[in-house]
Amino acid sequence: MNESERSAVRAATRQRQKLVIRREDHIGDPIGIAFLESAETNGDAVLDRLREYLGAKLKLIKAEVSHDEITVEVEARGWREEGAQMTAAAKDLYAKGVKRGALTMYRDAVGLDPLNTEALLRLGLVLTEQEKFADAFVALKRAREFGAGGAEMLIAMGRCAAKLDRRGTAAGYYEQVLKLEPRNFVARSALRALGRRVGPLRAGRQG
Secondary structure (H helix, E strand, O other): OOHHHHHHHOOOEEEEEEEEEEHHHOOOOHHHHHHHOOOOOOHHHHHHHHHHHHOOOOEEEEEEEOOOEEEEEEEEEEOHHHHHHHHHHHHHHHHOOOHHHHHHHHHHHHHHOOOOHHHHHHHHHHHHHOOOHHHHHHHHHHHHHOOOOOHHHHHHHHHHHHHOOOHHHHHHHHHHHHHHOOOOHHHHHHHHHOOOOOOOOOOOOOO
């Protein structure tokens, strides 16, 4: 059953959610300009940029702009239960090795529920694995804005940023990984490859 058929069976529900758009994720992006504009003197332009970035499926309710973050409340119509079920099915499909099918299902899950953080995260991780770095970075940034976190996500974001020639941004993500997991070999190796110094590991018990 596709999205239009589902809508005929059960009406979409309206949901609200907060996003945190980080300046570090959008250096060089069109939305990054919003951080350089004054919300007091040029508020309409900032809101227009935010609406364009959020897209047609997310309705901007309000925004609070600071130097490093923009906290946004959005509203969307979607099928949360169906989206969650499709995400679970996609994870099962991926575990069985049917990665192309899982990718399609993750996309469909986001189509059903634009606020589906888990589907966005998994979509970004699968796209990174397939070396579709530009698309992966878009999905991972949105997942992070919706509250996703953890070393796996940050490593994927670092890899995408490095492949998209955003080496400084990539290093920042890997450094955040080491704050979470000081012994993370992937992040330490990636930082060295980017020409960054990495401190020695201290001896001691691992907790």
